[in-house]
Amino acid sequence: MTTTSILPDRPLGIALIGTGFMGKCHAMAWRNVSAVFGGAHHRLEVLSDVTADSADRFARQFGFAHATARWEEAVNDPSVDVVSITAPNGLHRAMAEAALKAGKHVWLEKPMALTIADAESMAATAAIHPNQKTMLGYNYLRSPAFQAARNLIRQGGIGKPVAFRGVYDEDYSADPLLPWSWRMTHEGGGLGALGDLGCHLVSHMLALMGPVADVVAQTHVAIPTRPSPEGPKVVENEDSALALIRFISGAHGSFATSRVARGRKCRLQWEVHGSEGTIVFDQENMNELWVHRSGEAGFVRHLTGPDQPDFAAFCPAPGHNFGFNEQKIIEARDLLIAIGGAPNTGPDFAYGLQIERVIHAMANSNGERIKLA
Numbered sequence: 001m002t003t004t005s006i007l008p009d010r011p012l013g014i015a016l017i018g019t020g021f022m023g024k025c026h027a028m029a030w031r032n033v034s035a036v037f038g039g040a041h042h043r044l045e046v047l048s049d050v051t052a053d054s055a056d057r058f059a060r061q062f063g064f065a066h067a068t069a070r071w072e073e074a075v076n077d078p079s080v081d082v083v084s085i086t087a088p089n090g091l092h093r094a095m096a097e098a099a100l101k102a103g104k105h106v107w108l109e110k111p112m113a114l115t116i117a118d119a120e121s122m123a124a125t126a127a128i129h130p131n132q133k134t135m136l137g138y139n140y141l142r143s144p145a146f147q148a149a150r151n152l153i154r155q156g157g158i159g160k161p162v163a164f165r166g167v168y169d170e171d172y173s174a175d176p177l178l179p180w181s182w183r184m185t186h187e188g189g190g191l192g193a194l195g196d197l198g199c200h201l202v203s204h205m206l207a208l209m210g211p212v213a214d215v216v217a218q219t220h221v222a223i224p225t226r227p228s229p230e231g232p233k234v235v236e237n238e239d240s241a242l243a244l245i246r247f248i249s250g251a252h253g254s255f256a257t258s259r260v261a262r263g264r265k266c267r268l269q270w271e272v273h274g275s276e277g278t279i280v281f282d283q284e285n286m287n288e289l290w291v292h293r294s295g296e297a298g299f300v301r302h303l304t305g306p307d308q309p310d311f312a313a314f315c316p317a318p319g320h321n322f323g324f325n326e327q328k329i330i331e332a333r334d335l336l337i338a339i340g341g342a343p344n345t346g347p348d349f350a351y352g353l354q355i356e357r358v359i360h361a362m363a364n365s366n367g368e369r370i371k372l373a
Helices: 022-038 052-062 071-076 089-101 116-127 145-153 193-209 322-340 349-365
Strands: 013-017 043-048 064-070 081-087 103-109 134-136 159-169 210-221 238-247 252-258 267-274 277-282 288-291 300-303 369-371
Touching: 013 022, 013 103, 022 043, 022 052, 022 081, 022 322, 043 052, 043 071, 064 071, 071 089, 081 089, 089 103, 089 116, 089 277, 103 193, 103 322, 116 238, 116 349, 134 322, 134 349, 145 193, 145 267, 145 277, 159 193, 193 210, 193 238, 193 252, 193 349, 210 349, 238 349, 267 300
Parallel strands: 013 043, 013 081, 043 064, 081 103, 103 134, 159 252
Antiparallel strands: 159 267, 210 238, 210 369, 238 252, 267 277, 277 288, 288 300
């Protein structure tokens, strides 16, 4: 069975809520998924943004037929089959649940929700609407190098995994003069570095190592206040977090994330130690995978190419680099084949709840062990 044969056999109507960085990524993915993977060309029906002017402007830029400043109109529009949600975190639950109840499939950017209670409610709503497919925006799972690494581990290529070491650092909040924003509040942003960055690392960690048994973690606010027009305002969520992890398999791991790590741009980096070898990956060099096997003198560098999952659909030549937005196109494809009847590779809302439980356990640990399993 080919990918094309399990894609929906009719064009789907798409609504997009949000026009920032990830909104544009979703728009590009919807415009390009059929060109890359075949199948029907889907209809860009409704774009929603915070004001009518911005909605009109971005609808023209992104190629959507209609625009609205009311997200409820986008969710309930009868021409819409799938709702892409790239709005601020605090709106995720209301929008996603409304879309599911309106009979729409949902592609939602991470983090899933502000709180565990919100995530549980969203997963429960998805469970009682099984005909509506859900997908969370963990696009780093779609990297051909990452997919190859996961397959190698599953096939026993490095023996039994015994340890995981991971870090995800960026420096977008390192400047103490960066203005305060909703992202730094519990009400608007939820968790800080854990919700914005660390959840991506957890998505990789779970895919490679399996479920987490327990965690011990600490968080830190490196810059306690930020400037605002009304004067200094308190930063409520964490700038960084560190954790020790034990997996159900018996393996152990370490985890670190920071949004104030000077010089780091997208350091989603991990290594898995196995009984017969080691795999190393770094998203800043996402077209390389380093593998060591027992008996070899050192590591072997593997470049991405058409022998790795999904690469060939974009380019037939090895070493021609893959990119961030290509991962979003694969993510859109995976949602479409789930809608077409294939197993949902996720993370869907049920699996996303597992990721949320891990990061919220880290946020609540304060040096104490928290059991998850």
